[in-house]
Structure formats: structure tokens, C-alpha cells
Amino acid sequence: MDTLKGFRDKDFLEQVTVLSVIEKEKTFDAVPELFALHANPLGDASVDLMVTNALKALLLANSDMTMEGLVHEHPAVRELSLHVLMQNPSSQATEILMDAAKAEKNLEMRFEILSALSKLEDPATLPVFRECLTMDDPWFLGLGLGVVADMADVESLPVVTEMVIRAEDDDRYEVCELSTYEAIRVIQAIATPEAVTFLASKIHHRNPTARRLIHEALIAIGSAATETISALFEHDDVDERILAANILGEIRDKHGADVMIEALDDNRAEHPNIRFAIYEALGKIPYIKGLVHLVDGLGEEDEMILIAVVTSLDGSLNPGIVNRIREFATKPGHGERVCSAIASAGSLNIFGALYKAGGLEKQLFAKVQALGDPELKKAFRERLLTLDAPHAQEHAAQLMDSDTEKATGRILTVDDSKAMLLFYRGAIPALGFEVMTADNGLRAHEVLKSDTDFRLLVVDMNMPEMDGIELTRKVREIDEMKQVPIIMATTESEGSQIDLAKKAGVSAFISKPFKPETLHGKIRELLGTV
Structure with missing residues (x-):
């Protein structure tokens, strides 16, 4: 022109x-x-x-x-x-x-x-991008996975499920490749019954990061996954039932609560770790039937399980529930355990309700006074100051005046279970350590990037955001943390992951459930006489 x-x-x-x-x-x-x-x-x-x-x-x-x-x-x-x-x-x-x-x-x-x-x-x-799924080039593979995920391409399901299966091979399971992550995202996006069934079948995937991603995918799918996950309670695998309870608690579906209640009733939750997971999950699901079974859980004798029960009940009190808790707290030979769990769990609402009702003031105060965690004591003191009840002001003053030994160092505990973190806060100060907590590996890593003044770490294996093995790898990359002992808390049946955790840098293991004395012994073993 x-x-x-x-x-x-x-x-x-x-x-x-x-x-x-x-x-x-x-x-x-x-x-x-x-x-x-x-x-x-x-x-x-x-x-x-x-x-x-x-x-x-x-x-x-x-x-x-x-x-x-x-x-x-x-x-x-x-x-x-x-x-x-x-x-x-x-x-x-x-x-x-x-x-x-x-x-x-x-x-x-x-x-x-x-x-x-x-x-x-x-x-x-889509046919063009399905071809990308068969290519070795990571760029083309990643592009193909992204497209079939965005369009929830059902025809891609056989290929992507095979990727997740191959990720468990002996020569591949130690690292979660990007393609495995994307394949799980595709399966989540497809979310057909077949896709959900596959994800549930891999709830205990050999790679801990892939396992976490699968859990997150099932939680994101939500109620549509409840039936499939619930079916895992028919299996004999203890780990699968524990993980199923954790996921059902996050989905918060009443049908999932019914399944877990049935498991408690017909002895499919005989393992203490399964009961712990179920009680903690029921506390997340707003359901009267679940509350009734939580109250029944106050009859548990294991200290860790009782803390899970009390923690779950603390946010859902009514006069009827308070009366039932009082029955357990005054039961001869068992009331001591319940009062101890209320103190260890920092259950301020239950504490306040029972204290005001009268008759348990001395027992409750004695358990609070015996706590080694100054932060928990402070919380109970502030709660006492709000109570219009005999002895409340007197007991608050005594807590304020109680001497606490100077901490000899700090220990970081990492677990997505609120009950477990409370257990650590109650158990570890008896050794003279201050306890800091983080509810997943990612938050713990953020803490350690700016604060490395810890004598020891106790980390859970399975957590959202960042699992314990991945956290351990990242901790060992920090110069100041290369020699700091790390205890990994896990279930007895997770032996297949022990070697992977050792390679990451875990110093020792402790099998759930455990008592404070067992934890104390493990800490002494790693730090010497404390």
C-alpha cells in the first residue's frame, strides 16, 4: 500500500x-x-x-x-x-x-x-494433548497434563492413573516427580466414581508427598468421595483406616461420621491410633450423634486418646454434655484421667463449666497446677479470673505465684493434630524444655528459616502442606540444623517408610501411641541426661 x-x-x-x-x-x-x-x-x-x-x-x-x-x-x-x-x-x-x-x-x-x-x-x-502424555519430554508432558486437567478429560484417566502407580516403583518412589503431582491433579479434576476409587486405593501411596496430594485431592472432591473412603473401614489395613478417618474429618460429611461411629461400635477401631483419629475427626463434624459418641469416648483409658476426645468436645458444650462429662470426671478410678486430660488439652470451656458446677474445683486445679507449660497455665489463670465461683480468684493467684523452672532449651513439635500438639505441650516441659508447636511441615520450615535455636524436633510423618519426610530434608539443608536430633512420630505399621525417613535425616522414631515416659526416654537417649 x-x-x-x-x-x-x-x-x-x-x-x-x-x-x-x-x-x-x-x-x-x-x-x-x-x-x-x-x-x-x-x-x-x-x-x-x-x-x-x-x-x-x-x-x-x-x-x-x-x-x-x-x-x-x-x-x-x-x-x-x-x-x-x-x-x-x-x-x-x-x-x-x-x-x-x-x-x-x-x-x-x-x-x-x-x-x-x-x-x-x-x-x-484434546487428542493432540493426549499424545503429549506419552512423551518423555517433561515440557510436553507437563503441558499435556495441564490441559487434560483443566478440561477434566475422562479419556486420559487410564494413562494418568498408570503414572501414579509407576511412581511407587522401587527406583522412583523416593521422589515425587512433577508429572506425578500433575497426574493426581488430573484425576481430581475428572472426579468420576472410577477416579475417586483409584485415589482412595492409593490413600497410603508409597511416596509421602504423593500420599499427601492424594489426601488433599479427596478432601477437595468432598462429599462425593465420602462413600468410597468410608469403604476403607472394611479393610484390615490399620494405616488405611487411620488415614480414612483423617480425610473424613476434613470433608465433614455426616455419612462419614456414621461410618466411623459404626467402626467404634463393632470393634473395627480396636487399634488405639484408629480410635484417636476417629475421635479427632468426629470433633470436626457438626453432628449430634457424633457428640454422643465423643462423650462415650471419655471412658477411654489411653491418655493420648482422652486428650483427642476432650479437645473435640471443648467447642461443643451444652448442659447435657457438661453433666455427662462430670459423670466421667467423678468416676472412681477414672476421674483422675479425665481431669488430667482436660488440663493437658487446655480445654478451657470444659474446665470452666465443671469448675462452676462445683465439686471438682480441687481436682481440676491440682491438674492445672501440675502442668509444666507456662502458656497453658497462663490460659487457665485467665479463665479462672472470669469465673464467678468459690476459690476461683484464690486459685488464679496461686497459679500466678507458682514457680516454674527456667527452660534449658527449646523443642519444636510438628503435627497436624491439635490433640498431639497439646500432648507434647503437656509432656515435654517436665524435662525442663520450652515447647514450640507448628501444625504442619510448611509452617515449621517457615519458623526454622529465621529461628534455629532448638535442641530437638519431634515431627509427624503424615501432614498437609508438607509431610514430615519432606520437612526433614529441608531442615537438613539448614547449616545450623544439620546435627539437631529429629524424632519422627509414626504408626507401627509404617515400616516401609522408615528407610526413606532415615535417608532424609531422621535420627530416631517413636511409634504411636506412646506415653509421656516413652517420649521422655527417647529425648534423653538423643540429648543425654536432661
């Missing part, structure tokens, strides 16, 4: 003026000549950049011109048109890009074409 006639021979200012007019007035007739100028630059970097910018502006405003650029004979024009299309996707480009992707031999250019094609989010493109 006349506007660009003799453009190469014009001086710089004339060239700038011409390009500005073309861009401002949207002179689309100039596009073919701009294609030519972009394909064969003038050699002046400033002018060539202005040509490119003018061409981009016109293509962004005219999808038909962009389509022409996609089939242009010169690769530079095709590449620019691709970039424009990625900024301004158009369904018109589907067939052109699919044909171009099949014909393109240059892998880098083919990836660019597929990236542009992915922006269209057109189901017609």
Missing part, C-alpha cells in the same frame, strides 16, 4: 511517523507489508522493534489477520502470530494450530504452537 511505499529508503523520523499513523488509525491493509518487513528486518533495531509493535497491535485487533499470520511462509511471522494468539485466543485458530502442530518438526516451535493451542481450551484439541 502507499503508506509503506519506499519505507526502507525513508529516514528514521519518517519511518517512525508512518508506523505511528498505521498503528493509531488501525490501517489493516498495511499488514501484508508489515509481515514482509518483520520477515526481513531493516537492520535498525529501533525501527524493527517499532515494526513488530505496530504489527502486534493490528493483529490483536483483527483475528482474521492473525489467522493469516499463522499460515505465513516465514517462521518469524508465524511465531509472532502465535504470541499474539496466546494473548488473544480465538476459536478460529483451532484447526490451523492442530495441523501446524502435527506438521512442525522443530520441537521448540511445536511446543510454542501447542502452548498457543492450550489457551483456546477447546475440547476438540
Whole structure:
């Protein structure tokens, strides 16, 4: 066209003026000549950049011109048109890009074409991206997984489930590859009954990170996954039932609560770790039937389980429940355990209700006074100050005056279970240590990036956000933490993960459930006489 006639021979200012007019007035007739100028630059970097910018502006405003650029004979024009299309996707480009992707031999250019094609989010493109799932190249594989996840492509399910299965192989299970992460995301997005059943079957995946991602996927699917997860209580595997209870608690579905209650009633929760997980899960599900069984759980004798029960009950009190708790707290030979659990769990609401009701003031106060955690004592003191009850002010003053030995160091405890963290806060100060807590590995790592003054760490194996093995690896990357002992708390049946944890840098293991004395012995073993 006349506007660009003799453009190469014009001086710089004339060239700038011409390009500005073309861009401002949207002179689309100039596009073919701009294609030519972009394909064969003038050699002046400033002018060539202005040509490119003018061409981009016109293509962004005219999808038909962009389509022409996609089939242009010169690769530079095709590449620019691709970039424009990625900024301004158009369904018109589907067939052109699919044909171009099949014909393109240059892998880098083919990836660019597929990236542009992915922006269209057109189901017609899925066959092309399914092919990517069979490629060894991580870039193509990742792109394919991203697209089939975004479009919840059911036909991809067999391929992606096989990826998750292969991730458990002896030569692969130690590291969760990005493809495994993306494959789990695809299965979550598909969320058909078959997909959910597969995820539930891998609830105890050999790789701890993949296991955590599977748990998060099932929780995200929510109530639609409840039936499938509940079926795991029919299995003999203790770990599966523990993990199923944890997930059902996070989903918070009443049907899941019914299944766990049935497991308690018909002795499918005989292992203390299963009961601990069920009681903690029931505390997260708003359900009267669950509350009734939580109250019945006050008859448990194991200290850790009682703390889980009391912690779950503390936020759901009514006069009837308070009376039932009082019955257990005054039961000969067992009331001591209940009062001790109320103190150790920092259950301020139960404490306040029983204290005001009268008859248990001395027993409750004695248990609180025996606590080694100054923060818990402070919380109980403040609660006493709010109570209009005999002896409350007197007991509050005694807590304020009680001497606490100066801590000989700090221990960081990491667990997603509130009850476990409370157990640690109640048990560890008896050795003279101050206790800090974190409810998952990610938060613990954030703490350790700026504060490494800890004598020892106690970490759980299975946690959301970051599991215990991954946390241990990251802790050992911190110079000041390379020699700090790490105890991993786990279940007895998780022996297959012990070697992986040792390789990560775990110093010792403690099998749940355990009593304070067992934990004390393990800490002394690692730190010497304390």
C-alpha cells in the first residue's frame, strides 16, 4: 500500500511517523507489508522493534489477520502470530494450530504452537494433548497434563492413573516427580466414581508427598468421595483406616461420621491410633450423634486418646454434655484421667463449666497446677479470673505465684493434630524444655528459616502442606540444623517408610501411641541426661 511505499529508503523520523499513523488509525491493509518487513528486518533495531509493535497491535485487533499470520511462509511471522494468539485466543485458530502442530518438526516451535493451542481450551484439541502424555519430554508432558486437567478429560484417566502407580516403583518412589503431582491433579479434576476409587486405593501411596496430594485431592472432591473412603473401614489395613478417618474429618460429611461411629461400635477401631483419629475427626463434624459418641469416648483409658476426645468436645458444650462429662470426671478410678486430660488439652470451656458446677474445683486445679507449660497455665489463670465461683480468684493467684523452672532449651513439635500438639505441650516441659508447636511441615520450615535455636524436633510423618519426610530434608539443608536430633512420630505399621525417613535425616522414631515416659526416654537417649 502507499503508506509503506519506499519505507526502507525513508529516514528514521519518517519511518517512525508512518508506523505511528498505521498503528493509531488501525490501517489493516498495511499488514501484508508489515509481515514482509518483520520477515526481513531493516537492520535498525529501533525501527524493527517499532515494526513488530505496530504489527502486534493490528493483529490483536483483527483475528482474521492473525489467522493469516499463522499460515505465513516465514517462521518469524508465524511465531509472532502465535504470541499474539496466546494473548488473544480465538476459536478460529483451532484447526490451523492442530495441523501446524502435527506438521512442525522443530520441537521448540511445536511446543510454542501447542502452548498457543492450550489457551483456546477447546475440547476438540484434546487428542493432540493426549499424545503429549506419552512423551518423555517433561515440557510436553507437563503441558499435556495441564490441559487434560483443566478440561477434566475422562479419556486420559487410564494413562494418568498408570503414572501414579509407576511412581511407587522401587527406583522412583523416593521422589515425587512433577508429572506425578500433575497426574493426581488430573484425576481430581475428572472426579468420576472410577477416579475417586483409584485415589482412595492409593490413600497410603508409597511416596509421602504423593500420599499427601492424594489426601488433599479427596478432601477437595468432598462429599462425593465420602462413600468410597468410608469403604476403607472394611479393610484390615490399620494405616488405611487411620488415614480414612483423617480425610473424613476434613470433608465433614455426616455419612462419614456414621461410618466411623459404626467402626467404634463393632470393634473395627480396636487399634488405639484408629480410635484417636476417629475421635479427632468426629470433633470436626457438626453432628449430634457424633457428640454422643465423643462423650462415650471419655471412658477411654489411653491418655493420648482422652486428650483427642476432650479437645473435640471443648467447642461443643451444652448442659447435657457438661453433666455427662462430670459423670466421667467423678468416676472412681477414672476421674483422675479425665481431669488430667482436660488440663493437658487446655480445654478451657470444659474446665470452666465443671469448675462452676462445683465439686471438682480441687481436682481440676491440682491438674492445672501440675502442668509444666507456662502458656497453658497462663490460659487457665485467665479463665479462672472470669469465673464467678468459690476459690476461683484464690486459685488464679496461686497459679500466678507458682514457680516454674527456667527452660534449658527449646523443642519444636510438628503435627497436624491439635490433640498431639497439646500432648507434647503437656509432656515435654517436665524435662525442663520450652515447647514450640507448628501444625504442619510448611509452617515449621517457615519458623526454622529465621529461628534455629532448638535442641530437638519431634515431627509427624503424615501432614498437609508438607509431610514430615519432606520437612526433614529441608531442615537438613539448614547449616545450623544439620546435627539437631529429629524424632519422627509414626504408626507401627509404617515400616516401609522408615528407610526413606532415615535417608532424609531422621535420627530416631517413636511409634504411636506412646506415653509421656516413652517420649521422655527417647529425648534423653538423643540429648543425654536432661
